[in-house]
Each structure stands twice: as structure tokens, then as C-alpha cells.
Amino acid sequence: MDGAGDAGGTDGTDGFDPQDPLPIPLPRASVEDGGLPLPEPGDPIGPEPLRLEHPVLKSLLGAWALAACSAQETAAVEEHLGDCGACADEARRLREAVGLLQRPESLDLDPGLRTRVLDGCLDRRPPRIPVPSWAASYDAETARLDALLQDFGDAEWHAPVRLRWFRGEEPTSRRTTVAGVITHLLAVDGLVAVALGLDDPLSTGGKPEDEPDEAHAPTATPSRRTEAFWAGSHYPPTRSVRGPWREQTHALVRTVSFTGGGLGRLPVSYGGFELPLRDAMLDRAFECWVHAEDIAEAVDYPYAPPAPRHLHGMIDLAARMLPETLAARRRAGLASRSHTRHLVTAGRPGRSLRLEIEGSGGGEWLIPLDSPGAVGSADHEVAHVALDDVEFCRLAAGHVAPAEAAAGQDGDREAIRDVLFAAAALSRM
Numbered sequence: 001m002d003g004a005g006d007a008g009g010t011d012g013t014d015g016f017d018p019q020d021p022l023p024i025p026l027p028r029a030s031v032e033d034g035g036l037p038l039p040e041p042g043d044p045i046g047p048e049p050l051r052l053e054h055p056v057l058k059s060l061l062g063a064w065a066l067a068a069c070s071a072q073e074t075a076a077v078e079e080h081l082g083d084c085g086a087c088a089d090e091a092r093r094l095r096e097a098v099g100l101l102q103r104p105e106s107l108d109l110d111p112g113l114r115t116r117v118l119d120g121c122l123d124r125r126p127p128r129i130p131v132p133s134w135a136a137s138y139d140a141e142t143a144r145l146d147a148l149l150q151d152f153g154d155a156e157w158h159a160p161v162r163l164r165w166f167r168g169e170e171p172t173s174r175r176t177t178v179a180g181v182i183t184h185l186l187a188v189d190g191l192v193a194v195a196l197g198l199d200d201p202l203s204t205g206g207k208p209e210d211e212p213d214e215a216h217a218p219t220a221t222p223s224r225r226t227e228a229f230w231a232g233s234h235y236p237p238t239r240s241v242r243g244p245w246r247e248q249t250h251a252l253v254r255t256v257s258f259t260g261g262g263l264g265r266l267p268v269s270y271g272g273f274e275l276p277l278r279d280a281m282l283d284r285a286f287e288c289w290v291h292a293e294d295i296a297e298a299v300d301y302p303y304a305p306p307a308p309r310h311l312h313g314m315i316d317l318a319a320r321m322l323p324e325t326l327a328a329r330r331r332a333g334l335a336s337r338s339h340t341r342h343l344v345t346a347g348r349p350g351r352s353l354r355l356e357i358e359g360s361g362g363g364e365w366l367i368p369l370d371s372p373g374a375v376g377s378a379d380h381e382v383a384h385v386a387l388d389d390v391e392f393c394r395l396a397a398g399h400v401a402p403a404e405a406a407a408g409q410d411g412d413r414e415a416i417r418d419v420l421f422a423a424a425a426l427s428r429m
Contacts, residue, residue, distance in 0.1 A: 050076040058087055065094035112304070114143050134264060134278035135256045137285035137310035142249040145292040148301065149242055152178070157239045159298045163291075165398035165427035169334065174429055178298060179237035180230065181291050184429070186245040187229040188222040188287065192280050193248060195268040196255050201244060202229055221271035223429040256281070273324075279317055286314040290397040305390050311361025315389060318396045318426055319355055319365040323372040325422040334421070336414035346373025351382045353411075353419050359389030369415055383411030385419060395420070398427030 050072045052060075057080045063069050064077045081088045131139055161181050163174045176184070190201045202225060220228070230237075256263060256277070264278035275283060289306055296303035305311055329335045344350040350370035357363055366376025386408035387395070394400045402420035409416050 052076050052080075054080075054084070054087075057084075058090075061087060061091050061094055065091065065098050112144070114147065115140055115307070129257050131253060131257050132260075132264065132278075134313070135253060135281045137306060137313055138249075138281045138288070139253045140310060141285045141288040141292070141306060142246075142253075145288055145295075146242075146246055146249075148292060148296060148303070149178075149182070152239065152299070154239065156299050158236075159295075161294050161298045163294065163429055165429055166421075166424040168332075168425075169421065171398065171401060176230075177237065178295050179239065179241050181295055182241045182245050183229055183233075183237045184226045185288060185291060186241065186248060187225045189245075189248055189252065189284055190225065191222070191270060192252055192268055192277070192284060195266055195277065195280070196252065196259075196263075198248075198251055198255065201248060202232075221428075224271070226429060252281075279320075282313050282317045285310065286317070286393070286397075289314075290393070290399070305393075306361070308360035311359075311389055311393070312363060315357055315361060315363070315392060316365075318392070318423065319357075319367065321426060322355075322367050322419060322422050323374070325425050326367075326369065326418060327372045329418070329422055329425060335418050344370045344374045346371060348374060349377035349380050350374035351380050351412075351415070352376040352378070353383040353385060353415050354378075354381050355419070356384065356386040356408075357389050357392050358386060361389040367419060369418070381411075383409075383413075383415040383419075385409055385416055392423070395423050396426045398424055400424075 057077055060069060060073055060077050064074060069077060077091075081091055157177065157179045159178050161176055161178055163176060163181070163184070165172060186201050194200050264276060266277040267274045268277055268280035285306070293303050306314070326335065350368050352366045352368055355365045355367050357365075366378060366381070368374035368376045369382070387405065391400065391406055395402065395405045402417070402424050405420060407416075407420065
């Protein structure tokens, strides 16, 4: 009788006690290959759970929610939660609170990641065919914009964007979409492509019958080229424009790299004026950044300014263009009267304004006021203007009105006004 009771339980379980841990066989290959002894069938698997009182387990709920308990404490708490409804509710609330405290991390790639990776690679092994320094900012800004566009869906591509610039003394704007902005960049970058002997993107598009051929000529202004490209499309621009724009940016950088830095003086026509290639590439980098910010604003996405060395190059180009812009405004009757009384011959020092640009991309420039050929002179300084680097760029892009620019001013008020308006006049569609 006693022997029969040992062999099989009275409850019909054949001696199995539900409270005993189940023996889980280990993979023999992994144990034997490691030379470890096989566990005895009766050995418990893992550490023995702690036996803690309810108040202690309740006090551990906060640490458990933060995943700060030891393995044994975690096992004890989780075993208790299966039996205690009040503690289970409290544990759920604590876990939800911890989730609110954790800052969600964006899955978007850092737009600067490509630049940092390339810089690291180039530090180890310089390229056989390096990009000229004056084209580096264009390479960087087009890459940053392309990274922003990469994951755009149809809704983002059709998001409304308002292009802004100054005409004369008044702000003006043009409504388009994200895809329309990329089409605009494609059309105006085509001016550089034509100068380098590459295909003109306008030559591959349609042209309405009533549109004059001059709008498609390489010497047309950026605004006329853009309007012609938009008018020649049978349908509004879509995400399909990204491919041609991206290919053209790569072709421009590849061409100037293979042909070397000697092309820097090659003239690029903007219709009403010309820029040497080295300055045209800076101009295109500047516009790419400005319109990338327009796009980022339209889709509510943060966008950082260019790297300091690239930002400095863009500001330097704008400062060098100011004297000619002042002269153009003077010829149009928009300059102050004092400028018409102090004209000097080219190469001689004349009245000057000290333009101080603060920030990592800044510096100082002496802007001649009396003639585009005059020489800026500290001895003839009549005014001083101080601006933040990004603020000055937004003024030059027509995104900030001259009267609203956050500028420190000292000296001749008419000269200061003329320079601020000339900076805004650098902008265009």
C-alpha cells in the first residue's frame, strides 16, 4: 500500500506535483560542445524567486517600472502582479508614466551625417579628384536638401510654398509647391550647366506655343526661365522632378571636379549680369539653402544653417556684390541724394560703410558707397552696420525687410539705409 502510494498520487497525477518546476531539457549540442556537465533532471532552472512581503513588493514597483530591479526582484514582483490586482493597476500606471518621461528619438537621419561621414573618409584618404573649394558649399547644400526630400510623400511634395524676394523697394512673392521649388532650382542651375557645356533642362521640356523662344534661351533671367519651365509642364510638378534635379547637381559637381579649378573664372550669364563660375556656384549654394528652408518651413521640419566656412563664403559673395547693386539703384533713382554728390573714379578710396557680420560665418567688409570701382577705406568710413550672419543672409534673400532687420547702426543714416536696401535687392525669384 505504501509502495503504491509512492508510485502514483491519490489525485491521479502519477506523482506529479504542479508546484514543482518543470524540467526543461537543454540543447545537448551547446552544452556538450562547451564541455559543461548536463544538469540533473531534478535541478531547478534559474535562481529561486525571492519570497517578499506585500509592503516590500509594493515599494519595489517604482524601481520595477524603471527596469532598475535585480533579476530576482523582477521575478518576485511579476509573480506578485499576477495575484494582486491593486499592485497590477499601480504598476501599469507607473509604466505609462515612465513612457511619458522618455523622449522619443526621431528615426530621421541627421542631414549632416553625410557630410561628417565624407569628412571622416577624406581625412583618411584624400580623393584622387577633389571638389574645388569654391564648389564645396554647393555640393554640401544640394546633398542636405536631397536628404530632406528623400522621405517626402505626395502630401509633402504638394505642400504650398511662397517664394519671397524684393523688387525695387517693395517685397514681392510667388506661390508654388515643394515640387515647384525644386523645378525652379533645376531651371536656374541650368544656367551653370549651359556654361559648362552640359544639357539645359529647359531644352528637354515642352514649351507652350505662345511662349517666346527667348524665355528658353540660356541668357534668359532666372525668373523667366522658371516661369517658362512651369508654363511648359503639362501637369503641375510632382516628386518626379527630384531625379532630374539630383542628377544635374551631381553632374555639375562632377564636371567642375574633373576639369579642375581652372574653370573658376568661366563666365555664367544670368541674363542681366554675369558671374564667374566660382561665384555662380556660391550663389547656387546660397539659393539652395534658402529654398531648403522655405521647404522645411512648409512641412514644419527643422533645418540648420550651412557650415560656418560655407556660410562665410556666401556672405562674402553678397558683400562683394553690394557696390554694383548700390550703383544700379543709384541709376534707377532709388539711392539717397548724398550718393550722387560724392562719385569717385575707379581705384580711388571713397566713402565707405563698415559691414560687421557677427557669428561663426561672419567677418568685416568695407563697402564703397560712391562707385562700384572705388576702394573701401577705413579712413573714409562714414557708417557702421552690425548684423548676425543668418539675419544678413535672410535680408539678402528677401526674407527680411530692410526696415525690420535686427541691425546695429551707427553713422550716416542715408548710407545705412542704402546698404540695407541694396542687400535686399540682391534677392530674386
